[in-house]
Amino acid sequence: MNIGFIGLGNMGAPMAANLAAAGYETAGFDIFAPCPNGVSSPGTAPGAVRNREIVFTMLPDGGTVRRVADELLPHMMEGCIWVDSSTVEIEIAETVATAAAACGVEFLDAPVSGGVKGAQAGTLTIMVGGASTAFARARPLLETVGGRVVHCGGVGAGQATKICNNMILAPAMIATCEAFALASRLGLDLNVVHEVVSKSSGYSWTSNAYTPVPAVGAESPADNQYKAGFAARLMLKDLLLAERAAGMAGFEPEIAMAAKEFYRRFVEDLGKGDMDFSAVILGMLEGNDSETRD
Numbered sequence: 634m635n636i637g638f639i640g641l642g643n644m645g646a647p648m649a650a651n652l653a654a655a656g657y658e659t660a661g662f663d664i665f666a667p668c669p670n671g672v673s674s675p676g677t678a679p680g681a682v683r684n685r686e687i688v689f690t691m692l693p694d695g696g697t698v699r700r701v702a703d704e705l706l707p708h709m710m711e712g713c714i715w716v717d718s719s720t721v722e723i724e725i726a727e728t729v730a731t732a733a734a735a736c737g738v739e740f741l742d743a744p745v746s747g748g749v750k751g752a753q754a755g756t757l758t759i760m761v762g763g764a765s766t767a768f769a770r771a772r773p774l775l776e777t778v779g780g781r782v783v784h785c786g787g788v789g790a791g792q793a794t795k796i797c798n799n800m801i802l803a804p805a806m807i808a809t810c811e812a813f814a815l816a817s818r819l820g821l822d823l824n825v826v827h828e829v830v831s832k833s834s835g836y837s838w839t840s841n842a843y844t845p846v847p848a849v850g851a852e853s854p855a856d857n858q859y860k861a862g863f864a865a866r867l868m869l870k871d872l873l874l875a876e877r878a879a880g881m882a883g884f885e886p887e888i889a890m891a892a893k894e895f896y897r898r899f900v901e902d903l904g905k906g907d908m909d910f911s912a913v914i915l916g917m918l919e920g921n922d923s924e925t926r927d
């Protein structure tokens with residue numbers, strides 16, 4: 634299968650590079666970022682999707698996915714599968730799936746978890762919503778960029794599952810940062826704390842795979858001045874998606890909404906949305922009180 638790939642940022646670039654490295658002829662386009670090694674650059678978005686059997690998108694938000702749908706669906710060939718791996722509103726997935734069907738294009742929502750490292754290593758977890766037939770056709774490609782590919786249900790089910798996952802991730806990151814900040818203020822050796830926590834009931838992806846402290850635990854954005862990684866603005870976006878989905882379901886998730894307010898302050902009041910979402914620890918460490926809290 635030949636591939637078009639739109640959106641070559643932190644996640645899209647390594648995913649497209651892995652597809653190309655696996656031998657799939659891949660053309661890419663991004664409004665800012667260059668094409669990674671192995672991915673050809675036709676120079677325009679329509680040029681990247683025309684005559685492609687499968688089109689991937691990896692874009693920042695639902696508004697962008699809608700605009701890209703309006704712009705590119707007329708250029709996608711009939712029978713093409715569009716895999717949107719961006720994290721967006723459930724109803725955006727449903728809307729663009731309907732628009733795609735009208736153009737003879739099959740749509741899968743396929744958001745991912747696992748961060749930039751997972752994208753580079755091809756080990757992402759991919760949560761897929763859409764028809765079983767399209768899923769079966771796209772599966773070999775999804776398995777090239779992902780280590781675990783799960784069909785969650787019909788269109789929108791991938792986004793719904795991803796939203797629930799990140800409702801756990803955000804409070805887990807805040808709690809991990811608070812625990813390491815307190816440990817630091819109590820004069821503990823943070824490597825020792827990490828050794829204990831990573832094998833105890835405090836075990837979590839945020840403490841083990843994405844440790845938010847420089848030179849402690851796994852290599853992470855903390856070891857690179859908190860350069861994203863997963864930008865705090867994207868975490869805020871996901872918590873707003875959770876709020877919207879919960880509202881539709883008549884549910885008020887208290888902790889997820891506290892995490893939303895926490896990231897809203899960090900992104901909007903402090904203007905730190907482009908930093909990694911683990912950078913919230915900076916304001917918690919002794920002597921840094923103005924960094925994340927008023």
Ligand code: NAD
Pocket residue numbers: 639640641642643644645662663664665666678691692693694697701718719720721745746747748749862863864867
């Ligand atoms: P990013 O901001 O690094 O990349 C998005 C890219 O899309 C940018 O390069 C931007 O120039 C490009 N873009 C925007 N509008 C475009 C358009 N109209 N046409 C072509 N390109 C366009 O974001 P990211 O970190 O790669 O995240 C992408 C998606 O993946 C988001 O929805 C995010 O929530 C999700 N996600 C990110 C991570 C992570 O760790 N970064 C993990 C899981 C899921």
